[in-house]
Amino acid sequence: MTQTFHRDRFTWLAYLLFAFFAYFLNTFGPITPFLKDELGLSYTVSSLHFTAYAVGLLLAGLTGHILIERIGRRYALWFGAFGISVSAFILLAGKSAVVTIGASFCMGLVSSLILVIVPSALSDQHGELRAVALSESNMIASLVSTAAPLLVGWTAAHLSGGWRLALGITALTPFLILLGFGRTTIPVPSTSHQKDSPSTKQPLPFLFWVYWVALVLGVSVEFCMIFWSADYLENSLGMSKVDAAQAVSLFLGAMIVGRLAGSRLVQLFSTRNVVIGSILVAATGFLLFWITNTPLLGLVGLFVTGLGVASFYPLLLSLAIGTTHHNTVLASARATLASGTAILALPLVLGRLADMFGIRLAYGVVGILLIGIFLIVLFTGRKVSASQPA
Numbered sequence: 001m002t003q004t005f006h007r008d009r010f011t012w013l014a015y016l017l018f019a020f021f022a023y024f025l026n027t028f029g030p031i032t033p034f035l036k037d038e039l040g041l042s043y044t045v046s047s048l049h050f051t052a053y054a055v056g057l058l059l060a061g062l063t064g065h066i067l068i069e070r071i072g073r074r075y076a077l078w079f080g081a082f083g084i085s086v087s088a089f090i091l092l093a094g095k096s097a098v099v100t101i102g103a104s105f106c107m108g109l110v111s112s113l114i115l116v117i118v119p120s121a122l123s124d125q126h127g128e129l130r131a132v133a134l135s136e137s138n139m140i141a142s143l144v145s146t147a148a149p150l151l152v153g154w155t156a157a158h159l160s161g162g163w164r165l166a167l168g169i170t171a172l173t174p175f176l177i178l179l180g181f182g183r184t185t186i187p188v189p190s191t192s193h194q195k196d197s198p199s200t201k202q203p204l205p206f207l208f209w210v211y212w213v214a215l216v217l218g219v220s221v222e223f224c225m226i227f228w229s230a231d232y233l234e235n236s237l238g239m240s241k242v243d244a245a246q247a248v249s250l251f252l253g254a255m256i257v258g259r260l261a262g263s264r265l266v267q268l269f270s271t272r273n274v275v276i277g278s279i280l281v282a283a284t285g286f287l288l289f290w291i292t293n294t295p296l297l298g299l300v301g302l303f304v305t306g307l308g309v310a311s312f313y314p315l316l317l318s319l320a321i322g323t324t325h326h327n328t329v330l331a332s333a334r335a336t337l338a339s340g341t342a343i344l345a346l347p348l349v350l351g352r353l354a355d356m357f358g359i360r361l362a363y364g365v366v367g368i369l370l371i372g373i374f375l376i377v378l379f380t381g382r383k384v385s386a387s388q389p390a
Contacts, residue, residue: 010125011133013181014118015140017081020173021114022141023148024084024107026252027167028053029227030152030245033234034163035100037241043231043359045097047351049104050227054344056108057115058337068113073121074186076113081174083110088171092164124187142259146252149230153246163245204324207380211320212338214376217369218312219342221282224350224366225251225309228359229289229302236360237298247299251306258310266315271322272377275315279374282308286370290363312373313339319377 028050036046068076087107094100122133151166159165229251233244258278265274285304292298346365353362 005126005133008125009181009184010186011122013177013184014122014133015137016177016181017077017114017174018118018137019141019144020081020170020177021084021111021118022145023170024088024111024167025053026145026148026226026248027152028104030149030230030248031163031167032227033231033241033245034152034156036231039095039097039100041097043351043354044348045101047227047348048097048101050223051344051348052101052105053108054340056105056110057112058340058344060109060112060116068117072186073117073188077117077121077186078174078178080110080113080117081177083107083113085171085174088167092168121187139256142252142256146249146256149248149252150246153242153244156245157242207323208320210376210380211316211323214373215313215316215320215338216342217373217376218309218316219339220346221366221369221373222255222309222312223343224346224363224369225302225305228350228354228363231354232359232363233295233298233302237293237295239295239298247302250299250303251309254303254306255310258307259314261307262311262315266318271315271318274311275319275377276374278308278311278315279370279377280308282312283367283370283374284308286366290360290367316373316377 032046032049035041035049036043071079084107087103087110090106091100091103094103118137122137126133148166151170152163155165156163226248230241230244230248233239233247234241239247262274262278265277269277282305285301285306285308287301289298289301289305292301346369350362350365353365356362
């Protein structure tokens with residue numbers, strides 16, 4: 001008998017809070033040029049905002065479950081939401097890099113509670129239909145994320161409060177959500193026998209770690225484009241600061257289209273072939289973005305790059321998990337470390353290279369990352385089934 005997917009009050013609450021988390025995650029790239037100019041920061045120091053956010057995510061990812069167990073999902077979820085708001089207001093009021101970077105760290109620390117609770121609670125709530133809930137939550141989050149650079153650019157150009165309004169007004173969202181969903185029941189954790197879960201004690205194979213490196217490189221490409229593309233468009237292609245900030249939405253919008261396309265293509269072709277195709281699309285777009293001196297062509301290149309990059313994480317993760325013989329829990333945990341490592345390190349590396357050689361030359365590191373992913377997939381693809389589902 002076919003089950004019917006029902007979106008109850010908690011489901012909508014989870015969707016809204018996950019989108020709220022995603023919005024602030026994707027504001028750091030567009031606001032960086034404004035912070036850099038206002039506070040007189042170097043590229044390296046500017047990139048520390050996102051690095052501090054990533055450190056907060058990593059620390060809470062290692063210890064956040066302790067807080068959730070002690071105070072419960074309900075209080076931890078709202079603590080994460082209002083913690084983002086408080087951190088945002090501190091960042092907006094900050095007059096020095098120490099304060100704004102510290103606020104970024106706090107935001108990453110508390111926002112990870114939403115990142116941990118929403119997927120697990122949706123899974124408990126919807127059981128066998130959890131894939132539907134998780135897919136919808138990520139799609140809504142992607143759509144909201146696309147609005148972040150648009151709002152930053154629009155408020156900076158048209159409102160007296162400038163770009164700060166894009167963060168300040170949105171930071172009030174949890175108060176509105178609380179009014180509508182404050183009494184919503186949060187699903188309790190499943191009490192299934194997870195103590196003796198299968199094969200979690202078995203070490204992951206060497207081939208998994210090879211793909212893990214590809215995951216690090218893939219996520220690095222994604223966040224190098226999100227974090228630094230606005231600055232690149234302004235300083236290398238001559239776009240205004242406002243237009244450059246808004247242009248980041250092209251990349252995020254292409255990510256939505258690319259993920260939709262990837263989920264269809266993988267039903268027709270092997271995962272490995274779709275990944276290789278995605279790399280070629282991303283490389284073509286990036287080459288156009290990097291070598292052109294025309295803003296219009298740069299924007300086209302940015303969009304095409306997003307189309308290719310969109311499939312990197314889900315499909316590389318699929319290939320990695322395919323090597324683990326159903327040890328998916330441990331594999332997923334280690335994949336999260338890959339994301340944290342990439343978010344923590346690569347925007348900072350690119351920022352340092354930009355200080356040394358200029359933003360245009362520094363962006364060449366993205367091309368090196370793409371080559372690395374291509375070589376890994378090309379030379380390891382024969383060792384796993386070419387028909388792994390995404």
